[in-house]
Amino acid sequence: MNEKVNGVTLRAVNYKESDKILTVFTLEKGKITVNARGVRKANAKMKQIVEPFCFAESMLAEKSGRFTVTEINSFDAFYPIRCDVVKYYVGMTALELTDFLLPDGLESPAHFVILVEFLKKLAYKSINPRNLLVKFFYDCALESGYSVNLSACGRCGEEITDKVFLSVKDGFCVCENCRKQGEGSFSIDTYRYLKKVANGDLLEESKELATNGLKFFGYYFSKTTGINLKSLSVLTDLEGV
Numbered sequence: 001m002n003e004k005v006n007g008v009t010l011r012a013v014n015y016k017e018s019d020k021i022l023t024v025f026t027l028e029k030g031k032i033t034v035n036a037r038g039v040r041k042a043n044a045k046m047k048q049i050v051e052p053f054c055f056a057e058s059m060l061a062e063k064s065g066r067f068t069v070t071e072i073n074s075f076d077a078f079y080p081i082r083c084d085v086v087k088y089y090v091g092m093t094a095l096e097l098t099d100f101l102l103p104d105g106l107e108s109p110a111h112f113v114i115l116v117e118f119l120k121k122l123a124y125k126s127i128n129p130r131n132l133l134v135k136f137f138y139d140c141a142l143e144s145g146y147s148v149n150l151s152a153c154g155r156c157g158e159e160i161t162d163k164v165f166l167s168v169k170d171g172f173c174v175c176e177n178c179r180k181q182g183e184g185s186f187s188i189d190t191y192r193y194l195k196k197v198a199n200g201d202l203l204e205e206s207k208e209l210a211t212n213g214l215k216f217f218g219y220y221f222s223k224t225t226g227i228n229l230k231s232l233s234v235l236t237d238l239e240g241v
Contacts, residue, residue: 001062002070005029008115009054010099014040020050022069024058025098025115030106034060035068046072052095053078053119078123086241087122090129092231094118094136100227101144114139130210130235131202137217138198146224147171150195153178164191166216168223190216211236 007026015021018041022034039050048054049072059071081091098115102108118136121127141147152159154172163176165183173191174183190212193204197213204210218232 002059003028003062004057004059005032006057006075007032007055008095008112008119009049009052009056010095011052012036012050018044022050023099025102025112027109027112028107030108031099031102031104032067033104034058035066037068048072048074048077051077053081053091055116055119076120076123078119080123081119084129086235086238087129089231089235089238090133091119091122093133093229093235094122096229096231097137097140097221097227100225100229101140108143110143111140114143127202128205128210130207130214131197131204133235134194134197134210134213134217135200135202137214137221138194141217141220146221148220149173150191150198160188160191162188164188166220168220171224186216187212 005026005028007024010023010025012020012022018038020036020039022036024034025031036046036050038044039046049056055076057073058069060067061070081087122129122132149172153175154170155174155178158175160173160175163185165174165179165185167174167183193209194213214236218229221227
């Protein structure tokens, strides 16, 4: 049976002599595994689909629950992401998180829209890439059931103005008066930055604040889901860019 899907390539690995096995996040079927035959040959017509970030309409042939791509119509490869080292690792971190958070076959139109809109902004808008990734983290956490409440102290409801602590278990921040044992502190400036980004304000120019925001979510996801984002580690270690 043949069917048409719209998807973004998350990753690809070599298979046999000239094939690749793709992980593709699709609007219609969620995350699926796809065999791309012959794409490593010099004259392959479907080379573009094996590249990360490729957003394409694909025709799939299904046999015994396995998919093989037979035809593609590429909408966008988001090429500018590949031309900037920061954008590249920001984008790869987003793909890595998407791959980890979504189980195979689970349809998630909201996640799909979040990812595609993020890639569009990353490629074509003059917005700090690190800020975009922090907002992507926040939106994905919210959509996946791992949301973190940044609006006020999660226990007393009062505004946090001085020392701030994170309750990973509860998914919210707390003030010093409400802090329980084991809840770690982080910078009030980072907290204020995260609140701004969560509300859609992506104008912050401080690399230090943005990097701290990325580390915050890297820690949060590692504790709540067990994921260790390798691309994020590279991104936060980049110097001078």
